[in-house]
Every structure is written in structure tokens, then in C-alpha cells.
Amino acid sequence: MREFTVERLGHQGDGIVEGPLFVAGVLPGEVITGTVEKDRIVNPSIVTPSSDRVKPPCSHARSCGGCGLQHASDDFVANFKKSVVANAFKARGIDTDIDDVVTSPVSSRRRAVFSGRRTKKGALVGFHMKGSDTVIAIPKCTVLRPALLEIIPFLEMLTVAGATRKGAMRFAVTETMSGIDIHAEGGKPADGALLSELAQMSVHPGVARLTWDDEPVAAQHTPVLEFAGYSVTPPAGAFLQATKEGEDCLVSSALETVSGAKKVLDLFSGCGTFSLPAAKNAEVHAVEGDKDMVTSLTAAWRMAHGLKTLTAEARDLFRRPLLPDELNRFDAIIIDPPRAGAEAQVIEIAKSKVKTIAMVSCNPVSFARDAEVLLKAGFEMRDVKVVDQFRWSSHVEITAGFHR
Template structure:
């Protein structure tokens, strides 16, 4: 045992998947990969911010509920935090994240059983790459760092996505300089690979030709380019499509939607199916629905089979894709699609008077402004979909204070092994 190693007992399991115990002088230590009740040996690392961390060296006394991780990169790669939990412990932990968020917001609700998605079902990923002395590393970043963990396996992502890593690694070895970094946004849509590469430098003619050849040889359906961001602004520039070899079409409720590059899709097909089933089951046939934060129509089009749906989203390209799909499929009379920033300009209580029900599925920041308008409205049913229990709980509190009753919260584990969890809940008045 070296000087900076200590043995501690883990008392609790935190929302980020870290075990939490007390080190020297009673200081709180967070330890990735450790479970409540375990005695572990850790190396105390320099405090990042206010909270010191311990790096797990050895589990001295394992707790019940410990599982063997599926991935050899677990605890090095920052992608997964919970492969060391067995199914029962894992479910309790994920449901507990939602229950704690609701309790903190003062919302009383039942949290239902965790609906699981299969392994190897994540269909979208941001891959990071860096040129090292020995080649190019491609994978996710290590936890709390920009170090790229070279991915030799990944039990979380779809096989088609993982299969793209090797050709990407070989291509980047040809085109990026020593120490240079790159990123790839990769999405598998109905078996087709939609890829946007973020590379240093500019998109000159030579790079275009190389990207076209790479995309064709790697069996990619569409390949685009974006400048590698130095700040967030560069990422906000729309990607430039370099080659489209075949169409990228998602199918929602049986209706094909031609997606723009980097279009939002739920993280897995199984997650999307579970969410769609929960949303549609919460809403009666024949009613008028406002689908808020509708994206390219994941819920709009299945709902529109038997309802009138007005869809709103802040991304004009997604709204255009949804509009075109609805018209092409003859749903033009039952679906409208409008680009609108719902944070700055939520549908007002007066506008909401046109609807029997509303669905909202905002980004991680939640839908506070829209929830306030819904709370003042007469809308009978509101179905909330969320990937962030904390902002969901805040928005739920607003709806409950406005007179809605919250039904059971359904957790859907579409971000398997990570600290994230998706959920659906219906509110009625």
C-alpha cells in the first residue's frame, strides 16, 4: 500500500454513480466504481473544485449487488458509470435518481419500474479522436478529462456504429497532424450511417475529395463536415454536407421523414418505441394536441394517426422535415409544423385554449417558461417527456401548483449504464 492510498468504507451511492465515503479527517471522498457498504482501497487524487476524489485500487470487501462490468474500458472511459451494479441495484439507483429529484422539488409521485433497453442499442454518439505517437485514438473521453480512451469495444452502442470506429481511425491517421484532435457525430438511422466530421483546418477541395472517398469506402450514407470548435460558436455553424450516397430516413408512426444532418433522434430505437407507446397511450383519440419541442415528429406523426397535432420546435430544419413528411403522407390536414423558440415565446395560456392536450419534450434545461403557461391554461392533459429528472421535477412542481395531478412517472433506461435516465409522466386536471 503506497503513501497516498487509504482504505475507506463507502456509505452511499450518488446520483452520478460514484460511491461516497469519508477519507482522512472525515473529508468526503467520491469513488467511481464503488458501491455502498463496500470497503475499498483508493488513491486520493487532487481535489477538482471542492470535492476530493478517490481512484479505486481494490475492492477489499464487496457489497451484494456488485456485477462484473461488460466492458474492458469501464472506469477508464467516461461513457458508462454503472456497469458494476447488478440489475436490481441498478434499477433501484436509477429510480432513486428520479425519486430524489421529485422529493427535492416537493412533488409526490410514484416512480414505476425501469423499462430497459437492450445492450448495444445506442444509435448516436459523439466520438473524439486525437493523434498520438503511435496512431490515432478514437472513442469517448475519460471521465472528467479530455483524454481520449481508444475504443476497442463498446457494449453500449449499435454494432453498425462501433464498426465505423476502425475505418474512422484509419482515415484520421491520414488526415490529421500529430497531436491534432477531431470529432465525429455518428448516428445510425434505420441501418444507414449519418456522419459529420469536425476536423481542424478548412474544407478545401482536396479534403472534400478525401471525405467523399472515405464515406463511400466506409459505407456511410451521408457525410458532412464542420470546423472543429475552439469555442461553442463554431459548433453552432450548420454542418456542410459533402456527400449523400443514400437517403437518411427515420420512420415515425409508419411515416418516413427525410432527416437533415445532426437531426435529433431519441438515443435508441427501443427507447423511442417505449416513449412513443407511453405518450400515445396517455392521450385519447380524436383530440387536438400541441406537441411542444416536437423535433422531426417522433411523437407528432404517431399521434396524428387518430388526432389533430400542431407541432412546435425551435429548429427550423427539423420542422421543415416534419412538415414535408406530413404533407407527402397525406397527413397535411391533421398536422401543422411551426418553428418557434418556446423558451422565449412559449405558447401562451390563451393560445393553449385551442388544445385538449399538450406533450412537451424539452432539452436538458427543461421547459420552465412553457410549464408556467400550461399551469395557467385549461389544457386537460399534459404529457411530459424528459431526459433530466432535476428540470422535470422543477417543471412538474409548476404544473402541480397550477392544479394538475401527476400520474405515475415511467422511467425508461435509454441511456443504459450512464447516469442519465429518460422518463414520461402524464398530468391531468
């Protein structure tokens, strides 16, 4: 076996050695041995460990593909995520200060996507192994909320009843205030017999609602989320910030940025993560591409007390971004796009007269691209925060304020 020295980590958390060759589970400066297969080093063995190497806190760390950085100290992981953001900025010629990383605590993830497969003895529900389609059980997962782990036996029952022999099912599960909301996909077609069986099974402790593909199956309890103390019933599979702690940080940062604005525009609003808190002090117009989420948001506002006017519309902001004359009606904008960013919309914002923007992102590369557009239009970027909701993974959230 050859000997290698790890030079650095890539943005997805893999080690990089001369070549370049990629290797998982290592840290910069470590001397390793291993076998080269194509562009990767497999079966690595640590010869000289880094001082940042720690014993993984989770017993599933060696096999599970969910957490790629459990072998690194908390300080290393925080600095790594900060460097990922800094490098994305550097690639765009952006030089700015970045605040300390805000990391969500252990066992705080309130949503997850499980995979389920039938077995000879029943079913197996869990996460995929690293670089594999193989599903492994994760009963002692250290990132998920206890309620999500406790619902796995029920998901195994669903897998036995509804999975095909060959395919894997996908369960998007969210902990709500009234129980677990489950959106199952990839199973058998929901005919009458299966729907009846699933409905009977759903009378199960801890289950709020079950949706099979797009078919509502049962709702023992109405799933309820709270944003700033206001209740929202989300559509099945709706986006939600991964942890409450991460959500609180992102919302407080955005509200601080738009503080004092009388009219706020919330773009890619979802079910109201930012819209409802912002409506405490400002009139809000929310724009979201998913009609069901818009319906949930407007219903929540109608039931709330003490909020200013909130309006909402369903609109594809990638194909039909708001134009400057529409944007100019607002004092400030909150924008939280998906991973692709919001290039088309940001170009229009840059042309507008709006002076204050709170931008949130889950992708440093698209965030830096969009930030460059705003900076060239005369904005100043302030209060850049890195929010780590996906502890021990390479995933990064960012929030910042833009002012001109």
C-alpha cells in the same frame, strides 16, 4: 492508505464517503482503501465488496468513461435510477408512485459521439477515458449497435485526412435505415481539395451521408428514420432518441396520455418522434426551435399517407413560449424539452385551460421543477416511468402524464 465505507451514490454514479469525498467504481456499503486528493479518493481498492458487485460485461469498463456502473447488477442500476428520480421529486415535496424501470437491451444504442485524434501511425477513434481527454479504442463496446462499431475504421480515415495535429475531432454518428449518418466537427477548414478527398472517401460501405461542420460533403443514400412507420430525412446531427426500444416506450406512454384528444400540440418536437405517431388519430401542431428539423418534419408529413393534418413552426420556446390563448386551442400537449427543462413554457401551460399533458425529460431535476409548477396549478401526475436508454450510465429519462 485510509479505510472508508461508501455511504451512498451521488446522482452521477460516484460513491460518496464521509467528508464528503467522491470515488468512482464503488457501491454503497463497500469498505475501500485509497488516497485522498482534494475531494476525491483515487486508486481505490475494494476491501469488502457489495453483494451487488458484478464483473463488468465490457472489456473496456475499467478505462472507458462512457459507462460508470458496469460493476453493478442490473437490479441495482435500475433501483439506483429510480431513486435518482424519487430524490428529485422529494426535493420538491412531490410524493408519487414510480413504475418499474424500462431498460434498453445490450448493444442497442443507435447514436453516439466519437472522438478522433491523429497518431504517429494513423488515427485513433473512440471514447474518452474516465476524467481525461485521452481517447481510447472501444472495439468491443457492449452498448453500441454493431453498425456503429463497424464504421469506426472509416472515421479513422476521416481523422487522418481532416484532423489537425493538435485538436480532437468530434463525430456524431446515427444509424439510419439507409446507413450511417456522420456529422464531423473540429477538423480542418473544408476547402476544395479537402472536400474532394472526403467525397471520394465517402463512397464507402455503410455510409449514408457525411457532413463536415455545416458543409454537406456527400450522400450516397438519403438518411431515413422511421417514426411509427413514417419516413423522415433528418438534418445533419439532429436529435434522436438513443435506442429504438426507449423511443417506443416514450412514444407509447405519451400517446396513451393524450388518447382521445382531437387537437394535440407537440412542443420541442424535433423531427417528429411524437408528432407523426400522434397525427394518426389527432390534428397536430408541432413547435421546434431548429428550422431544419421543422422542414424535415413537414416534408415527412407531406409524403405520408393516412395522417390527419399536421402543421409546424420554428419558434424559440425558451424566449417566446406559447401563451395561454394559443395553448387553449388544443386538447392536449406533448412536451419533450432538452436538459434545461421548459420552465417558461410550463408556467404558461399552468395558466392555460389545457387539461392533459404528456411530459418527457432527460433530467430529473428540471422535470421535478416543472412538474411542481403543474401540480400547484391543479394537475395530477400519473404513470411516472423511468426509461433507461443509456444502460450502465447515470443518465435517466422520465415520462409522465398530467391531468386536471
